Amino acid sequence: MLQLNLPSPLQPIADERLGSMRLFLKRDDLIHPELPGNKWRKLKYNLDVARGHDTLLTFGGAYSNHLRAVAAAGRIFGLATVGVVRGEPVSNPVLDFAVSRGMRLSFVDRAAYRNKDALLPGLRAEFGDFYLLPEGGSNEHAVRGCAELVPEIEVPFDLICVPCGTGGTLAGVASGLHAGHALGFAVLKGGGFLREVVAGLTSSQRWSLDTDFHHGGYARRTPELDAFIADFQARHGLLLDWVYVAKMLHGIYRRAGEWQGRTVIAVVTG
Ligand SMILES: *Cc1c(COP(=O)(O)O)cnc(C)c1O
Numbered sequence: 001m002l003q004l005n006l007p008s009p010l011q012p013i014a015d016e017r018l019g020s021m022r023l024f025l026k027r028d029d030l031i032h033p034e035l036p037g038n039k040w041r042k043l044k045y046n047l048d049v050a051r052g053h054d055t056l057l058t059f060g061g062a063y064s065n066h067l068r069a070v071a072a073a074g075r076i077f078g079l080a081t082v083g084v085v086r087g088e089p090v091s092n093p094v095l096d097f098a099v100s101r102g103m104r105l106s107f108v109d110r111a112a113y114r115n116k117d118a119l120l121p122g123l124r125a126e127f128g129d130f131y132l133l134p135e136g137g138s139n140e141h142a143v144r145g146c147a148e149l150v151p152e153i154e155v156p157f158d159l160i161c162v163p164c165g166t167g168g169t170l171a172g173v174a175s176g177l178h179a180g181h182a183l184g185f186a187v188l189k190g191g192g193f194l195r196e197v198v199a200g201l202t203s204s205q206r207w208s209l210d211t212d213f214h215h216g217g218y219a220r221r222t223p224e225l226d227a228f229i230a231d232f233q234a235r236h237g238l239l240l241d242w243v244y245v246a247k248m249l250h251g252i253y254r255r256a257g258e259w260q261g262r263t264v265i266a267v268v269t270g
Pocket residue numbers: 037038039065066136138163164165166167168169170241244245268269270
């Protein structure tokens with residue numbers, strides 16, 4: 001049986017550095033140990049739509065939380081899974097976990113990975129019929145799932161923040177808003193292209209994107225970010241995911257001066 005911790009808890013953060021800004025963490029990381037955060041929300045309706053297929057196929061980098069979650073979902077829901085991984089064949093904890101949950105991996109070089117549609121006929125020949133989940137799982141069904149996060153929040157708020165990788169979570173949260181504003185923090189360098197992606201996934205206008213806190217790019221870190229993570233853990237007992245969540249929260253702390261008197265929700269996506 002799938003036991004999900006929903007609605008996910010809302011945790012107030014008392015921190016004098018924030019002045020009169022009120023901060024709550026929406027703890028989506030606690031939804032499920034193998035299907036955390038936005039990955040569960042993005043998969044939920046995709047799994048409904050995938051009924052009738054016996055295989056899920058998706059794309060990701062070698063450290064993709066999405067591949068990990070798809071592999072776990074496949075095991076839980078009795079579906080075969082295929083992960084098409086960017087780059088040379090490697091082994092790491094993420095891919096080892098995916099394989100342990102039954103995922104078959106297919107490595108493709110970066111040039112071929114960029115042109116995913118051209119790979120599909122070959123993948124169908126190799127793996128048979130499958131339900132295709134896009135990279136990062138961001139599609140209309142993912143947006144619907146992420147929108148459900150918003151009505152779970154029982155305090156009035158001005159701003160809801162999410163980290164942004166492929167933009168599906170931001171689009172979903174924006175779609176769920178009837179008041180307030182969603183702000184995405186791009187975790188990759190040159191993330192401005194995400195504005196077009198998000199606009200293609202939601203007709204909501206209640207969102208914007210901050211591209212100032214990528215710390216050098218996807219899965220890059222800076223001493224400043226590491227210091228923020230250590231300090232946050234010391235004060236609040238929570239070790240932040242450094243690829244996504246820490247970059248968002250660091251950005252929120254840096255913007256807090258502009259947000260005095262407001263109530264801000266930070267979604268801990270994983
Ligand atoms: C995948 C992931 C994201 C990115 O979500 P997108 O919908 O791709 O923008 C954010 N946070 C965590 C923890 C993730 O694993």
